[in-house]
Amino acid sequence: MEPNYDHTYSVASNPVYYENQNLHVLFAGKSQTLPLHQAGPKIYDYYLLHYVEGGSGIFRTEHRTYELGVGDCFLIHPGQLVSYVSDRDHPWQYRWAAFTGKESDELVLQAGFTPEQPVLSIAEGSVIPTSLGGMLEAFYANKESAHLTSLGYLYLIIGEAAERLSIYSRLPGAGSQVKRTVKQMIHFMSSQYAHPISIEQMCDSLGYNRAYLSRVFKQETGLSPVTYLLKLRIEKSRQLLRERPELSVEQVAASVGLTDALYFSRQFKRFCSQSPTSYRIKVTRQSDKSVH
Structure with a gap:
């Protein structure tokens, strides 16, 4: 007998409108996907970070294919053709956040993410899941201060990514x-x-x-x-x-x-x-x- 997964989907937008700001979190969300749920192939015009909380799935970029599970993050770069699909038996549950702005490219580069290296496996005690959850809660509260709160969470995420990805880059x-x-x-x-x-x-x-x-x-x-x-x-x-x-x-x-x-x-x-x-x-x- 196949397990029964209840599909859930929650998303909230930043109450502050984006107008050419240096850095801006657009929205955040979470979902328990259905088996074989697929997004794409498509391109986005902003950065979109996913963190896998449960289950597994496949993430495809223009460069390669990744099989991802609990504790993995993947960053979709703007202008890159990507798709991602949930596993048939254990569809993934994930959180996400989208961000953009004039400084976003440099920030992502500092973190060590590239179109060729868009995946990160986090360590125990990571701030990334709680930061993505904090963004969603802040946007649900619908206060002007949510814009600054979301940036704080984004910097925490980027800081951890920079530390983790720099470990890989230092090895050679x-x-x-x-x-x-x-x-x-x-x-x-x-x-x-x-x-x-x-x-x-x-x-x-x-x-x-x-x-x-x-x-x-x-x-x-x-x-x-x-x-x-x-x-x-x-x-x-x-x-x-x-x-x-x-x-x-x-x-x-x-x-x-x-x-x-x-x-x-x-x-x-x-x-x-x-x-x-x-x-x-x-x-x-x-x-x-x-x-x-």
Whole structure:
């Protein structure tokens, strides 16, 4: 005896109308499909992401065919001829969301989705199912704020996809992974230098051993992370000493993440061969001469 599947279908549109916005979620929905339910072959003019909650089915693109089941996502790219069909015995149950906008192409690229790689298998504890459900609930509430809420959920989805798909892209070569890790370290220091961060905190944040990070960082930049961070702080302090004459040396030091003004002054002299006060006087005089 064949199992009986009750067909269900729910969809809700974004209450905010799309007018050339940079990024916009158009609608979200969920469905328990009937056996052999098929969509396409057809093309869409927006991105359409599906997450399979139950059952299985087949997704066909211009490039290949995928057999997908619980925990799989597939992203339909605009302008691509696709079709997807539910399994005869275990038709899939899925959630979906459609999005568009001028920044959508770049966002999808950052996530690692391409027409040749449109499929993602999620891990346990994924935010994707709850995010798609949150979009649908927000649209059902029919409030203007649903537009922003849906974007928040979309970024959570894209963030997880980027993390999962980057694992696959990193596997072939270790060299590219080292360069990527060093870029992450530089970005971390460039955005956090104003806070009293430590190299240990950065290593914990990136999830790597300190000895390993220090070694690869020095290989790529010629400097240890400690020296790089200190040089970065001194460079930022020089800028403040030049451009913000109303700040005291102590305030400049604190603004670049060094709470000990005496330590700051010693390190400044080490890198610049003069004290912060002397440097400020010198650049002020040079500025006055250039004006006259």
